[in-house]
Amino acid sequence: MAPPLLLHLSRLILLLSLAAVAPAHLVPVQYLYPPFNLTYFHFIDTNGVFLLSPGANFSAAVYNAGATEASDSQSRFFFSVLHSASRTPVWTATAADSTILESVVLSLSATGLSLFDPSTAQPDPAWSTPRLRDPVATLRLLDTGELALIDAHNATLWSSFDRPTDTLLHAQPLRLGVPLMSSASANDLSPGAYRLVLTPNDALLQWATSSSPPSSAAFLTYWALSSDPAAVQDSSHAVASMAVNASGIYLLADNGRDTVYRLLFPSPPASKGDSRVLKVDPSGRLRALTLTAGAAVPTVWAAPANDCDLPLPCPSLSLCTPGSNGSTCMCPDAFSTYSSGGCAPADGAALPAIPGSCDAGAKKAARYSYVGLGAGIGYLPTKFALPDTSGDALPACRDLCSGNCSCLGFFYRNSSRSCFLLHNQMGSVFRASAGADADAGFIKTLPSQHGKGSSSSSLSLITIVFGIVLPTVAAVLISFLLYAMGAQWLRKRRPQHRLKKTSGSSWFKLPAMLSSSRAASSAPSASGDDLDEDVLIPGLPTRFTYGELDAATDGFKWQIGCGGFGSVFRGELPDRSTVAVKRMNGGLGGTQGRREFLTEIAVIGNVHHVNLVKLRGFCAEGARQLLVYEYMNRGSLDQTVFRAGAAAPEWPARLRVCVGAARGLAYLHAGCDRKILHCDVKPENILLDDRGGVKIADFGLAKLMSPEQSGLFTTMRGTRGYLAPEWLMNAPITDKADVYSFGMVLLEIMRGRKNSKKQQEEEEHTSGGSSASSASSSEYFPALALELHEQGRYGELVDPRLEGRADVAQVARVVRVALCCLHEDAALRPAMGVVSAMLDGSMDAGEPRAELLRYLRMYGRGLVDLRPAGWMDQGKAKGSDSTAGVSSSWSPASCVSAQQLSGPR
Template structure:
């Protein structure tokens, strides 16, 4: 009663002009409401709850709602959720008729009943508890909203055995949604997707209170105490009580499938708090992303993605699921078929309803088995078991701890008609008319003439351009072509006699130059190599062609090269902000936390491109801050990718040697083991820790327990003292923990424990969960 009086005082100023509405506690026969009239709802005496019309989309619905509260938690009960006529236009009347029926009367069409009664009502009331009741002539309650909950429980209300709450379709659409919360007869409170059996494979949350008695109910008290009760005692507390003066509570199963306890206090100015929720993982509810979609967590928020080869049915409504972006003919169609490929999707869980289960030694065998089976549209492989599935796939979510690989059958651009591969966009004709043949021959002849004339003009222009260069000494380069071969004299001219040195390394020096590019002057960096392969020109040129085909926003672009006698030079785009080391280890240039994370993501994307996305796989072999350059926008770009292939094996070791301290080199280099892309992952892990802490990986000016960065970081992580890594810098602790865990996984001594760069990027972006990393053992093995 104290709460009711409090909210009455809070809201009374909103209703001083509607004295008749504020007095509506007892509603007599013949009373009516209209959506846009003076009376659109009946208020409780306190003025806190109302029964009547509320706005939804462009129409109106009938329900119970809190007056003057945030939209997200306003509506606590909705009428006719399953009725297609739930929404009504503005010219509809809500009437408690003279014969004791509660109904909607549209201007056209039949009446719509709000409730079904066994006997006629004599009056109604909107109570201060939020319960709307109908009375008979003896003032006995014959119907009440508390016994027919929709998605919300109010204090004093209960969910009886066998009853369910259903989530709303959206925060603005209060029809039935995707999820349900059921108080089962076995005493267990369980959450399921809609339209599923009440069995364990479909549940995604349970109270684990089964077998404790019959007639168990879910109850909510005025102090926020949410608990399970049987006829004699409290069986399980879901929340403790939160006794506080002036506090109001309600419980709701939300649109996202999680049920939460909401609280509101007078000092919150309309905002609601969530003191308790059934799950803090928003991907737990099964079916959140619809058919053929899967859920990933991004900074604790749920994000839906489609299977490979699928697009969202409605990009603005993830729950609508995904559909194929190509047409798949029936297996019974003998004349036409589609050429398929299999696309893998790692670490995903799905509903387990295979039509065939095979024992396969490798995932490649499973992939091939599905590809050869016309009926197989997807295959799930885990623990040497291959489960063939038909579409749609349901209840998908990405979970790093799950080893299941899903193979999805995706159509290519080719289709096959009567056994002959054809372009799916090409029109086929059974007859070829003579006039079309003649026109085709003429067009071919004309094209040949044009080609000959064009060739002559191109040759003439090239000869003219060569003479122009020879006469004026103007070196010009187009960015839309591959690396250009330069003479040593041309690069000597570009750099003004190698006058301005930008930097140097064990392999040579870098000079600043300028050349004409697309009618403008462009700065370039010319690297003069001193230690190169002695096998000859063919190997050098082949390597340049491989590197020249790489195009990525996070790689420094190779513009040209020189192979002139014993001279070997490389021409790169010029990076105006120097290297990452210049800005990371200089206090005056130190980037902010958000900028450091952006730089780390840039580096990861560049390495991923080298490892998996370019035409020829490239192992960088020397990832370090000095080889990461910053452009004018301080965007990170990797340089020197692939150059290790140009150096002798013993010089590779010198090039990346740590000389007595642990640096960027993976331990397998020192054990003379085969070097894979995981060597780059190790180096990236060291760089990531440097980016996080803004210090070098080894610094003997610091105390001994802090000198070796990876040892210090792991010790701080293990002791839950990661705040020491950031000093006075204020950052998001969750992001810091995520980045530290990624770095520690990358620097594991055992290469097989290190994640691929693709998984590294997913972990950094928060798309997948990150297990607790073990200690990067054998710290001294690489010294």
């Protein structure tokens, strides 16, 4: 072994020889040719730039990221690609130890790029490009920010675009299996704890809850692009790549053209030369930044928007509370503050020291205690993660955590009986919003040590065994024997109707009343007693009792609406939140009917979108079936647009309603796990609030309707003016029936009047006035819209109450979209995702085909009747008006079939 002095001398000679390979002060160039070595001596007195793109937009440099801490005077240098004007790193050679200190050399050779330390005996580089198929001829940086190794035939051997770090540039695709990894901090560009990753269905932000290398770390999802309020789904294709441009973020199919999801930024770039990039910052937030010619890099969009939706906005176990001036951090009630800023149990109990270290004693469940986090406190796993188990009671969830020594605690959701175990590292917690599923959180603790002797410990053990354990075991055995005897007696008295428990499902216990026919056929000993049926229903929302809803609505006193499905009442829950309670007409009797009701409620309750009314809970007690929705305080769209004497909404507000409703329907058709057809799209089912919210209501309810109620669906709901032609021809019903109805709604929003000729005449007769239209009051408005579209007279189609205060170009776009939705051939109507894109301007509006709209003119002239077959005859047979108390020849059963046939996507 060489003496230490000789070893240090040899290292110094090697560094000096490497420094002599290139000039002491580098002049940035557009091409670098191997062999080339860059050392500390080249950038110690310069800005480190050694390579420029042709337009000087980007530069390759040895970047000084600064010291990681105030007490650390040692600066960190990294091999990075920078945006030249702002000196913002957009790519970095990251590895386990990619920091460039005084002895590290950046080497370009015929085999590729590498970082190595000649002062160590380690022959392997700290970072290098992979093995290449041909020798490297040159290193080049393009104006797109792409760093590329080129061979002698000008073909790319390696590209930084294929190995992004924390930033996605304009025109740079992000593909499946290639994540964006955040940096550890602003001064440490090595890989951090957060990443953006693509799946075939979505783009997800994830947090590494363990300190393992990224390839083997456990990641927790805390944000999904599809769940963002601004996201719109355009197709059901599998996601293959992601791209960002000046207007927004796009998830693309494998052909690179079809958009699966798109998320548009709130504002366009201020300058034509500016470009937008995506960056995962060290806090875990995904930001859209504008790279400008100036030094500042403004953020134009960020997700999650709320600090408390990040994994660690506060120290571990701290309660994050959002506020207008930022979030605040405090410990939950049962916890006290650590000196380091974290939270610990207030009773002095200790948290498990090293998660995942399983010794023999740690595996004993009796060793652990649990501290509750308190009511209304949530945690990220319950937002996106699948439960570890479902269908079991809370003690089973606790025992599961106690038997797993790496488990730090658990959350239990009572409504679905779901259990979520917490592993590796605990983040901060947050206050759940009112109406969210109530989760109960518990943190595992170890008993505090007070230095008791072994004798007292033995005494405590004896006391526990003989004073608690043995009596408890005896009581359990006696209870089990009594239960077994009682169950055997009951089996002899009545038939069995109990279902087997299935793994992974939540349980809902139903008091199933015997039907009259069943009671008549049963033995006299059955006597009509209630039977308990265990029904397996996964994912149910909060269950309310009838008494709770009766009290919330003050005896169902405040009715705010009614329709074919039932009456709606305003109510107030104990948490002071206002809700809308829908009391369903009739009821689906029998266990099978209740099972179908609960199955559909589980589907509706798990549909979440900013433009869909949220189902907060339900009640199912015998024939009483009620749904609890969030309250929209401005009521339905028809009350705002059509009500006599009401102030007419301005055009921008109407356009926002059109776009919001289209996005809600698009999500129902293509964004859910199971396609949902609305089957009753009309202004009465579009609700508004005073914050500008637009939400679709009553989706999914058509499948809950019994055949006896189907006749009321048309007459009581007043939906005949929105029925697609396929309803009337008994043709298969698809999501394009909703598209047709939405086209009719678009025309009504624009005009401020009902489209139906008969409804217009009835309104004029009631008000004693005349139509505000420039055309005759008897004109069928969709036919008039088609005629004026062909003449290019779009301004005449707008609500005259606006007195010309409407953007004619936007009106023309809405008219063209509406007419495309009304094509007689359902296959030629656009999908709702396309309708949404055309309305918000991200896609050019289609051109309606006049030959597919001739039936509108014929109906306007009275040559055809768009009402269901048999409508008039049935009305006359009853000796009443043709629109009252009749049943139509169509039935929502075809809508149900369409949902069933669509299946899971």
